[in-house]
Amino acid sequence: MEKNKVYLNGAYLPLCDAKISVLDRGFLFGDGVYEVIPCYKGDFFEFDAHIERLKNSLVGIKLDYARTTEQWRQLLEPLIDNTRNQYIYLHITRGVAAKRDHAFPKGITPTVFAMCNDIVTVKNRELGIKGVSLDDNRWHLCNLKSTALLANVLLKQQAMENNNSEAILIKDGYVTEGAASNLFALINGVLTTPPLTNDILPGITREVILKIAKANHIKVVEQEISMEALKKAEEIWLVSSTREILAVVELDGIKVAEGKVGQLWHTINTLFQNYKHQSNE
Ligand SMILES: Cc1ncc(COP(=O)(O)O)c(C=O)c1O
16 A cells, blocks of 8 residues: 555545535544554554443443444554554544534434554653643543543643643542553652553553553552552553553642652563564564
8 A cells, every 4th residue: 555545434535635625523523532552663552442442432432333343443453554563543432413503413424534653752751751740631431542632632732831741630639541541650669550440542552551560460459549649659551552651750830759760660671572472573
């Protein structure tokens, strides 16, 4: 497939030719869901888990679009350049309505869009990043990977305008996740991540880290983390498919522990890289 081709509603075409109607409910209401799936030199990473989450998101927004994992694989594979580390962005909206109306229109066809982009390698990963805690002002269905991301966008922007790489979101005194990542913290020697609730996205990277930690006898728990506990954490990480595992070395302008990437980060990051390579063999 030629470079820069995208998929839109059954066709593979150049990005500049991919057009949707202004009456698409994704455009009007953010009425859709999406996935971001890494693909390392032609091999999808945790493909089944990503598609499973997509199916849950579709059910969660009552969008009937049943496709098997294999059908998704066949649809997405032609977009990939197998010489590069990339990610697929897959986006499904409820479709184009005859007029703007909040209620679901009957008999419309969902819009399906997918594109592939290079994963930008995080520079100086070993130096860690700065994070800022902000009030989690999002809605109550953060477990769904909805395209309606305005709250996340504003939170991330606020973080970046103050020279932080990510917003760490706090709800009722407890950490939920990052604006575009899940959170782990090393608290009193125990690797801890908030449990799966409607307040967080069930991250695929989070799941892989839990699996790796357990397999390597690293003590890990899924437990609520108070802001007080976070402030005293020995390590804090933010994790996601495209940025993998990033250590937060400064929180709200104060050093996390020594202000350096911690020992457990090094261990888990190495195990994660090994897991990635093994699952691509
Ligand atoms: C709000 C939010 N939480 C968590 C994640 C991490 O999810 P994953 O590891 O599946 O990329 C993301 C990823 O973009 C996200 O947007």
